[in-house]
Amino acid sequence: MPPGRKRILIDMQFNQDTGQIERFVIDDQDRAAPEDRHDEIARTVAALFERNPETEDIALHVRREQRTEPEPTQQQRETLDQADGDGTS
Numbered sequence: 001m002p003p004g005r006k007r008i009l010i011d012m013q014f015n016q017d018t019g020q021i022e023r024f025v026i027d028d029q030d031r032a033a034p035e036d037r038h039d040e041i042a043r044t045v046a047a048l049f050e051r052n053p054e055t056e057d058i059a060l061h062v063r064r065e066q067r068t069e070p071e072p073t074q075q076q077r078e079t080l081d082q083a084d085g086d087g088t089s
Contacts, residue, residue, distance in 0.1 A: 006030055
């Protein structure tokens with residue numbers, strides 16, 4: 001591998017029953033590279049498996065997941081049920 005170049009990690013899940021790739025995540029491990037470079041690497045690698053691959057930035061999903069509120073605890077659920085007048089706890 002050329003000096004200064006990092007390995008590309010691929011996480012792939014293939015469904016043998018349907019023949020579909022259900023998960024295909026590419027990590028170029030270069031946090032300093034511009035976003036266009038990440039996109040180019042993803043398209044190039046994905047094109048080995050599919051003619052016109054649809055790619056999306058996983059960082060967008062991670063940021064969305066971080067913004068979602070965590071599941072309420074059992075105590076919080078009971079408090080919400082009591083406030084709603086459900087009475088089940």
